[in-house]
Amino acid sequence: MSVVDMDECYSEPMKLVVRLKLQPAPQQASALEATLRACNAAASEVAVVARQVGVYRNYDLRRHVYQAVKDDHRLGAQAAQHVIKKVSDAYKTLKANIRAGNLGKPGSKRHRNAETSPVSFRWDAAQPYDARMLSWRPDVRTVSIWTVDGRLKAVPYTGSSDQLKAVATLPIGESDLVHRDGMWFLHASVEVPEPQLIDPVGFLGVDMGVANIAYDSDANRYAGTRLNGYRRRQIRLRARLQHKATKSARRLLARRRRKEARHAANVNHVIAKTIVTEAVRTGRGIAVENLTGIRDRVRLRKPQRVTLSSWSFRQLGAFLAYKACRAGVPLVQVDPRYTSQTCSRCGHRDKRNRPDQETFTCRSCGVVAHADHNAALNIARRGVEGWGAVNRPHAA
Known part of the structure; x- marks a missing residue:
């Protein structure tokens, strides 16, 4: 059984990212654009070197490019260091994707290109800022930010009440300057105080899937019908616009390219939030399946592959993890094997127990239930067992 040790979550303050919208004047926006262009042009040159x-290591790479980055692109010392680190992190991510097989099989053209071609950066790729380059005035909701044209002072920002409260009351770490759809944002990392972990009286099991996005052990169903x-x-709209291939169709495609992702993230x-709130109300922990590598394990017919690939298993799991961590709710990941074939009442396991996608019928005790609800009950039981194993005193 695979169990996540929650001590890592509570050993140090949690970091969350708060997105705030900048409201620069036209002249300030021009300076921000020039800064992103200079930083990302420098990053692309560093990637070639x-x-x-x-x-590829940050400190080793500095010896080769640091002075040239400062002189050729009008970057300050802190900005130059962040550019070099950004390139180093990009190659680290690329190497991890190659090792995981996400960029084709060894020997394929895509794999060879990934191993030999330098990384390139869009002109508007995010640029990190630290406290020396960015200072906050929460009382008047403005920031002072470094640019290649000098420091911009009193650049106003806005956000939701929770976001504004976070940057006003919590320690702020590194921030990213982001340009998206003609708007300017600051993604600021803030440190949240360490939560107090509750002692759970049980576990709320959550089964995640495609037909039902989530189904918990209390028989609450979060259907995926509308989202799918x-x-x-x-998909049909994108296909029509791509087939049309006019200038207006391309503009519409550009505007809609992130709409689906935003909608799915909101869902x-x-x-x-609903699942974590229920766990807090009842004093329970949350148990979920460890779905790492599910796309490689699951075999589907061709029409179903697009649905599986577009469904964000990892995102929902990440949202559950950080919301549970903030609320002090224990969250464990359990082994997902045979949860859909095992009877939650008598424990009998048989693949014939599940005659179709929705129905579970135990061939031993005769219990009939919704298949996802039965799986969620098994996940909840494994969560209790896993949590007991983690917290059981060691006996010599």
Whole structure:
């Protein structure tokens, strides 16, 4: 049984990212744009040098490019260091994707390109800022931010009440300057005080799937019918616009490219918040399946592969994890094997217990239940067993 040790979550303050919208004047927006262009042009050049010399570690790479980055692109010392670190992190991520097989099989053209071609950066890729380059005035809701044209003072920002309260009351770490759809944002990381972990009286099991996004052991169903229908409409619309291929169609595609992702993220946020709220109300922990590598394990017919690939298992799991951590709710990941084939009442396991997607019928005790509810009950039981194993005193 695979169990997540929650001590890592509570050993140090949690970090959350708060997104605030900047409201720069036209002249300030021009300076911010020039800064992103200069930083990302420098990052692309550093990435080429890193490939040529075969050096990818941050501090080692500085010896090769630091002075040139400062002189050629009008970058300050802190900005130059962040540019080099950004390139180093990009190659680290690329290496991890190659090792995980996400960029094709060894010997394929895509795999060879990933191993030999330098990383490139869009002109508007996010740029990190630290406290020396960015200072906050929460009382008047403005920031002072470094640019290649000098420091911009009193740039106003706005956000939701929770976001504004977070940056006004919590320690702020590194922030990212982001340009998206003609708007400017600051993604600020804040440290949340360490929560007090509750001692759970049981576990709320959560079964995640495609037909039902989530189904918990209390028989609460979070259906995926509307979301899957929405995604199918978006696929048809994209196909029509791509086939049309006019200038207006391309503009519409550009505006809609993130709409589906935002909609799915909102659905996952609502589901995760509802589940965590119920766990807090009843004093229970949350047990979920460990779905790492599910896309590689599950075999589906071709029409179903798009649905599986577009469904964000990892995102919902991440939302549950951080919301549970903030609320002090224990969350464990359990082994998902045979949860859908095992009877939650008598424990009899048989693949014939599940004659179709929705129905579970035990061939031993005769219990009939919704298949996802039965799986959620098994997950809840494994959560209790796993939590007991983690917290059981060691006997010599």
